[in-house]
Amino acid sequence: MKYICLAYIQPGKFENMTENERHAMLDECFDYDDELRANGHFSAGEALQPPSSAMTLYWKNGKVAVTDGPYAETKEQLGGVLVLDARDLNHAIQLISRHPGVKYGPWEIRPAADLNEMIRESEHRRGKDAVR
Amino acid sequence: MSDCSPIEVRQSLEALYRSDSSRILASLVRLLGDLDLAEDAMQEAFSVALNVWQKGGIPENPRPWLISTARFKAIDVMRRRSRSDTAQRNIVLHIEAQQFANSQIEEEIEDDRLRLIFICCHPSLPPEAQVALTLRELCGLTTEEIARAFLVAPPTLAQRIVRAKATIREKRIPFEVPGPRDLPQRLGGVLQVIYLVFNEGYSATAGTEVTRLDLTREAIRLGRLLYELLPEPEVMGLLALMLLQDSRSASRTSSAGDLVLLEQQNRALWNKEQIAEGVALVEGALASHSFGPYTLQAAIAAVHAEADSTAATDWRQIVMLYDRLLRIQRSPVIELNRAVAIAMYRGPESGLGLIDELLARGELENYHLAHATRGDLCRRLGRTAEARSSYERALALVQQEPERRFLRERLRSLQEIL
Numbered sequence: 001m002k003y004i005c006l007a008y009i010q011p012g013k014f015e016n017m018t019e020n021e022r023h024a025m026l027d028e029c030f031d032y033d034d035e036l037r038a039n040g041h042f043s044a045g046e047a048l049q050p051p052s053s054a055m056t057l058y059w060k061n062g063k064v065a066v067t068d069g070p071y072a073e074t075k076e077q078l079g080g081v082l083v084l085d086a087r088d089l090n091h092a093i094q095l096i097s098r099h100p101g102v103k104y105g106p107w108e109i110r111p112a113a114d115l116n117e118m119i120r121e122s123e124h125r126r127g128k129d130a131v132r
Numbered sequence: 133m134s135d136c137s138p139i140e141v142r143q144s145l146e147a148l149y150r151s152d153s154s155r156i157l158a159s160l161v162r163l164l165g166d167l168d169l170a171e172d173a174m175q176e177a178f179s180v181a182l183n184v185w186q187k188g189g190i191p192e193n194p195r196p197w198l199i200s201t202a203r204f205k206a207i208d209v210m211r212r213r214s215r216s217d218t219a220q221r222n223i224v225l226h227i228e229a230q231q232f233a234n235s236q237i238e239e240e241i242e243d244d245r246l247r248l249i250f251i252c253c254h255p256s257l258p259p260e261a262q263v264a265l266t267l268r269e270l271c272g273l274t275t276e277e278i279a280r281a282f283l284v285a286p287p288t289l290a291q292r293i294v295r296a297k298a299t300i301r302e303k304r305i306p307f308e309v310p311g312p313r314d315l316p317q318r319l320g321g322v323l324q325v326i327y328l329v330f331n332e333g334y335s336a337t338a339g340t341e342v343t344r345l346d347l348t349r350e351a352i353r354l355g356r357l358l359y360e361l362l363p364e365p366e367v368m369g370l371l372a373l374m375l376l377q378d379s380r381s382a383s384r385t386s387s388a389g390d391l392v393l394l395e396q397q398n399r400a401l402w403n404k405e406q407i408a409e410g411v412a413l414v415e416g417a418l419a420s421h422s423f424g425p426y427t428l429q430a431a432i433a434a435v436h437a438e439a440d441s442t443a444a445t446d447w448r449q450i451v452m453l454y455d456r457l458l459r460i461q462r463s464p465v466i467e468l469n470r471a472v473a474i475a476m477y478r479g480p481e482s483g484l485g486l487i488d489e490l491l492a493r494g495e496l497e498n499y500h501l502a503h504a505t506r507g508d509l510c511r512r513l514g515r516t517a518e519a520r521s522s523y524e525r526a527l528a529l530v531q532q533e534p535e536r537r538f539l540r541e542r543l544r545s546l547q548e549i550l
Contacts (some may be wrong), residue, residue, distance in 0.1 A: 001276070035212070039205075040179040088274035089290040091175055094168065111276075111286070 002043060002083055002112040003092040009079035009105035011051055028100040036084070041095055043083040051077040076105055083112075141185045144194075145178055152195055153272040154357075158244035159199050161307050164206050167251065167300055171269075172209070177202035245270070246361045247307045253322040254305050261296035262325045264289055270357070271350045281347050282332060319362070323370050323426060326354045330374050334381075348378050365420040369427030372413035376433035379406040391538040395442045407437045428457040447477035464495040468502055480509040500529035504539060511546065520546050 014022065036042040051070040058065055070077060080101070086092035092109050096102065153174065160170035177198045191197045252265040263282075267273045273281075279289040299305070310318040333347025355371035383397040414434045417427040432453045439445035454470035467490055475483025487506050496502035507522035520543060527539045 001274075031212075035209070039176050040182065087175060087178075088268075088276055089286050090268070090275045090293045093290060093294060094172065 001086060001088060001092075003086055003089070004110050004112055005082040005084050005092070005096055006078055006108040006110070007080040007082065007101050007105060008076035008107070010075060011077050013104065014079075015050075025100070025104065032099055032101075033082075036095065041085050043085045045080065045082040047080040048078055079105065084109075136186055136189055138182075138186055141182060141190065144190055145181055145185075148194055148198075149178065150272045152198075154245055154248065154270045156195060156198050156202070157269060158248040159241070160202055160206075161248060161251075162241065162244050163199075163203055165307070167307075168297060169206055169210075170202075173202035173206035174198070176205040176209075180205070242361065243309060245357065246309050249322055249358065249361075250309055250318060251300060251305055251307060253318075253325045254300070255318070255321055256303055256305065257296045257299055258292075259325070259328070261292045261299075262321075263328055264292045265296050266325050266354070267329065267350060268293060270354060273350070277346075319364060319366070322358065323366060326351050326358065327370060327374075327426070329354065330377075334377060348374070348381070352378065365417040365423040366426050368413045368417040368420075369423055369425075369430050372410040372417065373426050373430035373433055375406045375410035375413070376430060376437050379403040379410065379437060385534065389534055390541075391534045394436065399440065402437065407434075410434060411438065425457055425461045428453055428460075432457075442476070445476070447473055451477055464490060464493070465499070468496060468499075468505060472505060475509055480512045484509045484513065498529055500526040500531075500535070503529065504542075507542065511542070516546055 014025075017025065033042060033045065054068070054070040056067050056069065056071045058067075084092055084095060086095055089109070089111065096107050096109060099107070101107065156177075157170055157174050160174055161167055164170045164173065180201055181194070181198060185191070248269060249266070252269055253262045257265065264275075264278055267278045267281075268275065275290050275293060276286050279286040282289070309315075329347050330351030333349070333351060352371070352374050355367070355374055359367050359371050379402050380394075380397060382403070383399070383401040384392055386392055410430065411434045414427065414430045417423045418431060432450055435446055435450050435453070450473045451470065454466060454473055457466055458470065468487065471483045471486035471490065474486060484506065487502065487509065490496055491502060491506070503522045503526035507519045507526060510516075510519035510522060523539055523543050523546070527536065527543070530536050530539060
């Protein structure tokens with residue numbers, strides 16, 4: 001099963017660390033990511049630039065509106081995304097609970113939805129499986 | 133060795149997980165002395181196997197391979213972490229010391245799984261956590277599968293498992309089989325967990341299907357495992373009870389998914405092999421003279437299983453068995469069942485009297501089957517108005533769809549009589 005793990009962090013927390021603190025955090029996080037990778041659990045992952053770099057798009061009055069800044073102004077902002085390959089939800093919890101990143105902000109774990117059936121149905125509606 | 137396709141390896145690993153993960157985990161808990169670490173290490177070993185076996189082929193004895201790989205993985209992980217943590221370093225030293233002390237470290241000990249059962253069913257854990265942990269650690273089911281079977285949201289179930297493991301860690305629950313003094317009570321707890329799983333599968337308390345086959349199968353599997361490891365009379369009794377009840381599964385529901393009462397069931401559909409196995413186990417347990425309530429319930433089920441029809445059933449013996457059961461386990465539900473047997477043996481009037489007494493005591497006031505049974509006896513006595521009000525009361529309390537349909541059908545047929 002794939003689990004999408006969303007890591008949140010308070011804006012400025014990382015930037016306000018001393019260089020030593022920052023290095024220690026990065027080293028232990030990367031070290032653990034390597035461990036996940038070596039065991040085949042790290043499916044994909046990216047860190048995000050700060051929320052000030054975000055753009056948000058939404059549908060308004062029949063057209064796309066664009067604003068600068070993140071979608072939601074919350075105390076903690078999304079800081080990174082990790083796609084985890086785990087046997088089940090408790091395995092995912094166990095793997096993430098050992099991630100050093102947990103010390104710096106909350107993580108949310110969400111199972112990936114299986115869209116295969118929906119895609120098949122949609123292809124059927126769009127006539128993609130029809131004999132040409 | 134030849135290469136294996138990724139699909140082939142994945143499938144055999146999945147099958148191996150279901151059949152052998154409890155053995156592997158149990159051995160690892162003994163070797164590593166920690167449930168979480170053991171589980172981690174096992175998961176890693178399965179991941180390693182997925183890669184290595186594709187290139188090198190599936191080993192002839194996969195279990196020792198997985199145990200040994202997991203143990204090295206655990207040492208590896210602990211060593212990495214011990215760079216910053218002295219407590220972890222001590223664990224590594226402990227594991228390594230053990231390696232020297234015992235040259236046959238990968239040897240499996242039969243009692244390992246028994247110890248694992250007693251950890252999962254430990255009385256300091258809430259009952260629903262015991263059930264979840266047992267199904268996950270001993271049956272190899274995933275959190276999501278267990279959640280689906282019990283109709284709860286996966287995060288709720290995951291939380292139960294997280295908390296249970298924390299309790300095991302914090303209370304330092306030992307990895308051991310209880311001593312002779314505690315064994316009867318602790319074994320009772322284990323049997324209760326297995327029977328809870330069985331009943332959830334056999335008569336799901338809510339939902340649209342009468343039985344959820346997977347849980348009954350898992351419970352029987354657990355019963356067999358326990359019997360293999362600890363052949364006590366009540367273990368035999370519970371296994372027999374589950375086999376005998378489950379032997380009727382093909383005839384309990386119609387093709388439309390409706391409930392079929394014992395009286396109307398097609399007995400040709402009953403599983404003869406399972407009945408024979410169940411009856412032999414009951415006889416063994418009864419011969420021990422130290423049996424308990426599970427054996428007596430199994431004995432009752434055996435009398436039903438061996439009869440060709442309800443008319444040919446030895447109701448006198450069933451009443452006697454219920455009397456013995458009530459002497460060791462007072463329960464209004466057992467009294468209700470005894471009343472049904474009395475009704476079959478001495479006529480509906482006698483049964484109805486007992487049920488009315490029971491209902492007057494109030495304990496079964498909200499139990500739909502008490503009212504449904506009363507309705508049925510009134511119907512047989514031609515007391516249609518009373519039958520209807522009892523069926524209506526049952527209908528208001530019932531939670532399962534097929535039972536609801538059954539009661540509606542009963543009410544409809546009463547209408548025709550009027």
